[in-house]
Amino acid sequence: MRAALAALLLTTALLLAAACATPRQAPVQLTATLVSPTDITLRWQGRDPDASGQVIEFATEPGGPYTILGFLPPEQSTYTHPDLIPRTPFYYRVRPYYGQASAPVDVALGGGPYAKPESGWSEPRTIPGGPKGARPVRSEGAAPSDLTATVMQADGVAFRWTDRTADEEGFLLEDRPSGRPDFRVVAALDPDVNAFGLITLPEESRASYRVRAFRYGASSNIVHQTTKG
Structure with missing residues (x-):
């Protein structure tokens, strides 16, 4: 019994060590700056290297619905949303997307x-x-x-x-x-x-x-x- 318990504890410890050693992908951190009365610039840090690209979306209500502004390459980290409706709240988020492309x-x-x-x-x-x-x-x-x-x-x-x-x-x-x-x-x-x-x-x-x-x-x-x- 003691030998089995010791083996279980050792296995658990090894799994925890492996999990700690595996780098975790930091979540994307997005900021929005009003650069003119009707222009908003978005910037973000962090990305998943396995992502095929990323999609940027906006809404005019806190809970959406969200509308796609564009599908962007994975390395892009800034986007300007121009010529917006005055005196209107805009909400933004960025999401990665995954998937393989066909042969061209x-x-x-x-x-x-x-x-x-x-x-x-x-x-x-x-x-x-x-x-x-x-x-x-x-x-x-x-x-x-x-x-x-x-x-x-x-x-x-x-x-x-x-x-x-x-x-x-x-x-x-x-x-x-x-x-x-x-x-x-x-x-x-x-x-x-x-x-x-x-x-x-x-x-x-x-x-x-x-x-x-x-x-x-x-x-x-x-x-x-x-x-x-």
């Missing part, structure tokens, strides 16, 4: 030929009959697969992909126009969507695209400022 596809627009338009081709939708995703977003092999891009018109591209995850909070369509170094989020879609059509900007006539299933992480602290005017 390249798209060149202009001159055709174009595919025969399908009714509702540009609407986010779920095409039935494909394999049902079963993996957690943050597991190995969870990236969407089989991404295809079909040029539908001079400024329109239809995308389809295979959903491989079971717990996504949504999908992000990302592009990298020719000449730009990094991908950026151009559309945020609901869970289970596996088809979507994008109306492109002129700078996106040649671009690479990819899609990412994602989940949000823990929120930063919530900060607020009230505009003047």
Whole structure:
């Protein structure tokens, strides 16, 4: 009995030591500064190196609802929200998001030929009959697969992909126009969507695209400022 108790205590001590030795990710600390009567600048410290990016959100009531201002690269740590409504409270938070991106596809627009338009081709939708995703977003092999891009018109591209995850909070369509170094989020879609059509900007006539299933992480602290005017 005493030997078993001693072994249990030793195991507990080793587990506690390992937990103490494992570095813990510090939570993001967000601040908000009113830099003009109607402009608010946000700054934050701390980030999870495993995050794919971060999303910044605002509300005009303490409990929300929150609206997305933008999906930002993981290394960004400042954001200015400009030209706001005078004499209005604004609340902010930052959240990381996680998930793997598909392999990219390249798209060149202009001159055709174009595919025969399908009714509702540009609407986010779920095409039935494909394999049902079963993996957690943050597991190995969870990236969407089989991404295809079909040029539908001079400024329109239809995308389809295979959903491989079971717990996504949504999908992000990302592009990298020719000449730009990094991908950026151009559309945020609901869970289970596996088809979507994008109306492109002129700078996106040649671009690479990819899609990412994602989940949000823990929120930063919530900060607020009230505009003047």
